[in-house]
Amino acid sequence: EHQAPIYLKRVTSSTHDDLKQLLVDAPGKTLTPGTCVLAEMQTRGRGRRGRTWLSPFGSNLYASFYWPLPEGLNSALGLSVAVGLRLAQILEQAGIQGVSVKWPNDVYIQGAKVAGVLVELEGEPTGEGHALIGIGLNLSMPERFTQNIEQPYTDVQKHLDAPLNRHQWAVTLIRGVTDVLEQFRRHGLADLVTEWRRLDHFYNQPVNILLGQHVQQGVGQGIDNYGALLVRQGSGLKRYFGGEISIRAR
Numbered sequence: 001e002h003q004a005p006i007y008l009k010r011v012t013s014s015t016h017d018d019l020k021q022l023l024v025d026a027p028g029k030t031l032t033p034g035t036c037v038l039a040e041m042q043t044r045g046r047g048r049r050g051r052t053w054l055s056p057f058g059s060n061l062y063a064s065f066y067w068p069l070p071e072g073l074n075s076a077l078g079l080s081v082a083v084g085l086r087l088a089q090i091l092e093q094a095g096i097q098g099v100s101v102k103w104p105n106d107v108y109i110q111g112a113k114v115a116g117v118l119v120e121l122e123g124e125p126t127g128e129g130h131a132l133i134g135i136g137l138n139l140s141m142p143e144r145f146t147q148n149i150e151q152p153y154t155d156v157q158k159h160l161d162a163p164l165n166r167h168q169w170a171v172t173l174i175r176g177v178t179d180v181l182e183q184f185r186r187h188g189l190a191d192l193v194t195e196w197r198r199l200d201h202f203y204n205q206p207v208n209i210l211l212g213q214h215v216q217q218g219v220g221q222g223i224d225n226y227g228a229l230l231v232r233q234g235s236g237l238k239r240y241f242g243g244e245i246s247i248r249a250r
């Protein structure tokens with residue numbers, strides 16, 4: 001079995017773009033599963049739906065992973081859920097309190113965003129395809145960071161007593177992500193749904209579901225086996241699959 005390569009960059013536009021370029025240049029247009037691009041800074045980091053992921057130089061980690069989906073893109077619905085959950089577990093294992101996940105892709109410490117996951121799919125819905133899985137993890141935001149982030153954010157260092165070891169965190173991140181991708185490939189989300197509930201920021205909480213201009217009220221009920229968001233609305237349980245949905249506290 002091939003070891004997946006790790007590409008290290010100091011500055012890049014976006015590790016997602018780097019991964020796409022590697023794919024274009026690769027013989028057979030395919031990469032070893034788990035191939036990773038890791039950068040120290042991005043000039044055009046992005047989040048969901050064209051939003052910006054601020055990616056200053058400091059100790060933060062910006063990484064993108066290649067992952068094939070031979071069974072088609074439908075199997076990918078739970079990918080960002082699985083990866084976000086693993087990030088949350090990694091933070092907890094480092095001794096950090098108050099870690100939670102927000103569907104489908106955010107990780108929080110005490111209500112402030114510390115990491116995000118961005119999954120892009122390429123290929124045919126029913127045929128073969130692959131996922132590009134991007135992770136931004138704030139280890140230590142630069143001291144004089146003044147750019148505006150319109151929601152509360154934090155970094156790992158603020159929640160640790162001792163100075164963190166960035167190399168160690170990079171290893172833990174790469175290991176954790178590749179491990180959970182393998183778990184997801186074999187078992188889907190089956191073993192993760194209960195764990196999601198434990199860490200779910202909105203479990204049993206009143207929420208607003210934003211669908212474009214529409215807002216619906218409900219109570220968070222975690223996720224199903226496919227990674228869909230479950231919301232109690234009146235006496236019914238509603239499932240949300242789409243990527244165009246945001247969940248907010250009510």
Ligand code: ATP
Nearest residue numbers: 047048051052053054113116149150151153246247
């Ligand atoms: P949702 O995914 O529910 O729609 P969201 O507002 O968190 O919510 P995302 O696309 O997941 O949207 O993340 C992008 C947002 O994350 C940005 O609009 C900004 O508010 C915030 N953000 C950007 N850079 C950082 C960073 N380095 N650390 C924490 N938060 C950031």
Ligand code: BTN
Nearest residue numbers: 014045046047048063116134136
């Ligand atoms: C989000 O919360 O919307 C997801 C943010 C994902 C950011 C990472 S950083 C590495 C990769 N490259 C990007 O441009 N975005 C992702």
